[in-house]
Amino acid sequence: MLTSRTLTFVKRSAAIGAVALATASLQPVAAHAAPAPIVGGTPAAQNEFPFMVHLSMGCGGALYKKDIVLTAAHCVEFTGNDTSITATAGVVDLNAPGAIKVKSKKVLTAPGYNGKGKDWALIKLARPIDRPTLKIATNTRYNKGTFTIAGWGDTKENAGTGSDKLLKAKVPFISDTKCKQHYGNRLVAGQEICAGYPRGGIDTCQGDSGGPMFRKDDSGAWLQVGIVSWGDGCARPGVPGVYTEVSKFASAISRAAATL
Template sequence: MFASPHTLHRARPVRDLALYLLAAVAFLIAVSLESPAAQADPGPRSPRIVGGTLAPPGEFPWMVRLSMGCGGSLYRPELVLTAAHCVAGVEDPRSITATAGTVDPDDPEALTSTATAVHVAPGYDGMGRDWALVRLKTPMHGLPLLPLTSGTAADHGTFTVTGWGATEPDGPQSPMLRMATVDFVDDDTCAAAGGSYVDLVPEEELCAGVPEGGVDSCQGDSGGPLFRPDAEGTVVQVGIVSWGEGCAEKGKPGVYTQVSAFTEEIATAAADPTW
């Protein structure tokens, strides 16, 4: 599945202004060339789904694929929740196209919409707070929404992650939606992986993976959801694919925005009509 700073499997959101500007320029050049492979890549970490399986048709109807090569989830019919590093460098939101309601983005039955605006998490600087909302011109009515966790109880255990990211490090993105199962990794163990992991923001990020490696999100999965059933059996989103070093490497889990830390902020932003 996706993303990238994984080489990082997703990349750690940009660490300084110079890198941020370079990422923004690269994105704009890709858009101007109308490159179908263009995707956001904010830094040394990246994400996608490695070691997973194809998602059954209709299984995750709230999954959204964004045209810059990121994923997202349908938060409201007109709003997509994704990673800040996917959209922070986008100057014209109308360049973004969202596709949903299908495991195959080329499906003629898929719902599509261009974006009209993006809202990046206030204070986002590439270190934590990696969430954003994308407002759609045409609301995707009729599709189920993915509710956010209302607390931290679901932040442990076994999760599912989905996306259209690469299925091997530095490989092409998957043409079909894929899914994988990963387990919670505690903050101390995650930070002990060294490298970029020493900069983990425990209050805002959570880690998940497989100790022996082989299963992970990857380049192109960034912005997609990490989810699981809560105590009542309702599937809730607990994370957003953010970054990681490489993809599916032993001892290097994926790092996800911890949704429970931002549920109220996201709700406030979603209710604000001024952006």
């Protein structure tokens, strides 16, 4: 996503949502910035990441359950009934004839979300999507190593167009200490996890918000460790992407899903 590195920063969605908290924010309830469809990414193969979901407000997400999408809080406006969102799944090309499109029924934003930290939300779908779900991390064991990112967002900073094709890339874990060298106290340690290359060049971006950051667990299954949240610009040298640390909120997400 776009943001001045010294003045303002915005979330990494292309959605129009709730009132922004930053004076020059381009995203809903944004007090931060976010990463690309994947800047520096390559095309994903059909069914490579079958849990991926594109959301019509300009965000991404993953199937937490067959009828529930896990995404970012800044992608939605409130908690309650909402039939305005269209979830597209089953394809890497959004224009492909086999696309599965399902309307939303309800949304639930993380309790206490105010634009900083706690950037997760659930979208209840009008009917289940018969695609594999993505398991989420319940502890910090896998919050290290190299992660996979995927999305339909911008391929470069300020592009503002997004991508019809799902792109993917790999990014390495960045410690809170190193991440704070750029973001300082803007980083909510313990609730957010950083990833990226010191040289830049590969990152999520505007339009990727809400999508998963994931890796393989010991059994070889995909496991979600992060949610695309924010960052200063896209793929800039020395500027990591910031993701919601899923394991921190795994219990809260499970409880919330049970109420939908």
